[in-house]
Amino acid sequence: MAKAKDFAVRKQLLDRRSRLEQALEEVSDDTQVQHLIEEVDAALERVANGTYGVCESCRGGIDSDRLIADPLVRFCLDCLTPEQQRALQEDLDLANQIQTALLPEKSLQADGWEAAYHYEGAGPVSGDYCDLLIADGDLYFIVGDVSGKGVAASMLMAHLHATFRALVSLDLPLDQIVERASRTFCESTLPTHFATLVCGKAGDTGGVDVCNAGHNPPLLVQGSKMVNIEATGLPLGMFCEERFSVSQVRMNPGDTILLYTDGLSEAVNGSGREYGTKRLCEIVRQNCLLAPKEVISACLKDVNAFLSGTPRTDDLTIMAIRRLDHGD
Numbered sequence: 551m552a553k554a555k556d557f558a559v560r561k562q563l564l565d566r567r568s569r570l571e572q573a574l575e576e577v578s579d580d581t582q583v584q585h586l587i588e589e590v591d592a593a594l595e596r597v598a599n600g601t602y603g604v605c606e607s608c609r610g611g612i613d614s615d616r617l618i619a620d621p622l623v624r625f626c627l628d629c630l631t632p633e634q635q636r637a638l639q640e641d642l643d644l645a646n647q648i649q650t651a652l653l654p655e656k657s658l659q660a661d662g663w664e665a666a667y668h669y670e671g672a673g674p675v676s677g678d679y680c681d682l683l684i685a686d687g688d689l690y691f692i693v694g695d696v697s698g699k700g701v702a703a704s705m706l707m708a709h710l711h712a713t714f715r716a717l718v719s720l721d722l723p724l725d726q727i728v729e730r731a732s733r734t735f736c737e738s739t740l741p742t743h744f745a746t747l748v749c750g751k752a753g754d755t756g757g758v759d760v761c762n763a764g765h766n767p768p769l770l771v772q773g774s775k776m777v778n779i780e781a782t783g784l785p786l787g788m789f790c791e792e793r794f795s796v797s798q799v800r801m802n803p804g805d806t807i808l809l810y811t812d813g814l815s816e817a818v819n820g821s822g823r824e825y826g827t828k829r830l831c832e833i834v835r836q837n838c839l840l841a842p843k844e845v846i847s848a849c850l851k852d853v854n855a856f857l858s859g860t861p862r863t864d865d866l867t868i869m870a871i872r873r874l875d876h877g878d
């Protein structure tokens with residue numbers, strides 16, 4: 551495993567080096583490019599002698615997240631100077647702004663459907679993917695969770711966002727959209743990266759297609775009945791040739807579907823207990839007649855009461871979609 555990782559890092563560094571060499575020929579002032587090449591060479595040397603990912607100051611390990619985001623990192627967070635820490639904070643603030651701009655409108659009403667969501671990273675950026683878009687009169691809704699956390703996961707989230715936005719516009723069947731997204735994701739990420747995800751498509755007659763790629767089952771509330779839409783495939787990006795299948799459900803006016811990431815169901819309180827899907831189902835059942843925004847608020851209120859101040863350690867996304875009455 552360590553060997554495979556070294557190989558991947560080495561390949562990434564060599565790619566970067568050849569791109570820099572190319573840049574060297576194109577720029578007039580090449581001191582900065584020259585400096586970067588030296589840094590890449592130093593990193594390659596660290597891979598060769600087994601000290602890659604080791605902090606040069608305290609000899610402790612450097613977060614793998616930070617290494618993925620910047621393979622040239624040489625110091626752990628504790629060993630950064632105040633100036634370096636400030637620069638890092640500015641980078642993260644900017645990343646947070648960029649990610650926020652990728653999110654869909656806070657709530658949306660279209661063709662007999664009403665949707666809302668809550669999106670909250672454990673840190674400045676999140677590895678959850680949350681999207682709502684309308685194409686050809688259909689409402690597409692997506693909630694996903696990229697493996698890992700922090701900056702690296704947020705980069706993959708942005709990747710999924712771009713992929714799905716491009717694919718949805720092609721008017722493909724849902725299983726094809728997810729299949730192509732999975733292939734693209736698999737081909738352009740490290741073998742250890744994958745994403746669980748639910749992608750749904752709601753039409754104006756109440757028919758809803760749902761593809762669940764290894765994600766927590768969405769809850770479909772129909773009156774007093776509650777149905778879990780179980781996973782029908784593996785997470786995205788595990789294998790390049792994955793196939794996915796689609797579940798079809800019919801939603802009547804007043805029915806609600808709730809999607810969430812494990813930052814909700816697996817939130818752990820101060821005594822080490824997990825929030826759990828049972829409690830979640832109960833709170834959704836009690837509030838299912840409310841508008842999507844209010845169902846989400848009720849879930850948040852309940853999980854926060856459960857946590858009673860214990861900080862969240864995982865990214866959190868909740869989305870609710872309701873079929874409207876004709877009179878709504």
Ligand SMILES: [Zn+2]
Pocket residue numbers: 605606607608609610625626627628629
């Ligand atoms: Zn250190």
